[in-house]
Amino acid sequence: MDKIDEFFDDRNRAWCIHCSGVLANMVTTEDHVPTQSFLRKPRPHHLPKVTTCFDCNNGFSKDEQYVGAFLSCVVSGTIDPDKQFNASAASALRKSPALRSMIDQSKTERLTETGEAQIVWMPDRDRVNRVVVKNARGHSFFELGEPMMNDPDIVWTYPIGLLTPEQRAEFEGENEVGGLSVFPEVGSKMMTRIMTGQDLDGSWVIVQDGIYRYEVNFDVGVRVRTVIFDYLATEVFWN
Ligand SMILES: [Zn+2]
Structure with a gap:
C-alpha cells in the first residue's frame, strides 16, 4: 500500500477508539488495521495503523487468533495446520490443540435440499x-x-x-x-x-x-x- 500523509488536527486523537480511555493516561500501542495476522507474507508496506491503549489491543488478540484460524480452516476445508491457506492460522493451529479442537467441533454436516451431505462451519x-x-x-x-x-x-x-x-x-x-x-x-x-x-x-x-x-x-x-x-x-x- 502507499503511505498517505494527513493534515488534519489532533483533536480526535486523545482517546482510545475502543474503550474511550484517555490515551495520555495509559500505556499505548500502534495497532494495525486490519488484523495483521490475516494477511499473507510478505505483508504490504504502510499498513493502516491507529494508536490504541495496550489493554484493548492485547484484549483482542485471542479473538483475532480464533477468527483468522477459523476462516482459514473454512477456506482450506480442513483444520490440518499443514493445509492452511493462512500462515498465521497454520502456526496457531499447530501450537494450540485447544484451538484446533474448538474449530473442529464447530464443523457439522447437514443435508442440502437435494439430500446431499454438506459440511458447514458454525463460527463463534x-x-x-x-x-x-x-x-x-x-x-x-x-x-x-x-x-x-x-x-x-x-x-x-x-x-x-x-x-x-x-x-x-x-x-x-x-x-x-x-x-x-x-x-x-x-x-x-x-x-x-x-x-x-x-x-x-x-x-x-x-x-x-x-x-x-x-x-x-x-x-x-x-x-x-x-x-x-x-x-x-x-x-x-x-x-
Ligand atoms: Zn482502550
Whole structure:
C-alpha cells in the first residue's frame, strides 16, 4: 500500500477508539488495521495503523487468533495446520490443540435440499463480531479521523459467495449512483484517496488482493464493509 500523509488536527486523537480511555493516561500501542495476522507474507508496506491503549489491543488478540484460524480452516476445508491457506492460522493451529479442537467441533454436516451431505462451519459469532467491529472502528478512524466509540447499530457478516446476485451488487456498491453526496474532510486520508485513487478499486481500499479489502462510506451515518479472504463479507453501521 502507499503511505498517505494527513493534515488534519489532533483533536480526535486523545482517546482510545475502543474503550474511550484517555490515551495520555495509559500505556499505548500502534495497532494495525486490519488484523495483521490475516494477511499473507510478505505483508504490504504502510499498513493502516491507529494508536490504541495496550489493554484493548492485547484484549483482542485471542479473538483475532480464533477468527483468522477459523476462516482459514473454512477456506482450506480442513483444520490440518499443514493445509492452511493462512500462515498465521497454520502456526496457531499447530501450537494450540485447544484451538484446533474448538474449530473442529464447530464443523457439522447437514443435508442440502437435494439430500446431499454438506459440511458447514458454525463460527463463534461473538468473537467474529468483536473482531469485525474492532477493524471497522480502526478503518473509520484511519480514513476519516472519526472515532466511532458508541456501539454500532448493525453488525452483519455473511459468506460472500452465498449472497444472491442482487445482494452482491448492492454490497459491492454497484447500485450506488452519482458518487459521494458528502465529501470527506480536506486532509483526511479518505479525501487524499479519492483525489489520487491510492490503493482504490472503485470505492474499495485493497489492502491485499484476495485477502482483505474495505470500504468506508459516510453518506448516511458511517458504514464500514470488509471482505476477508474473499470469503466473509462484513458490514458495521453507525447511524
Ligand atoms: Zn482502550
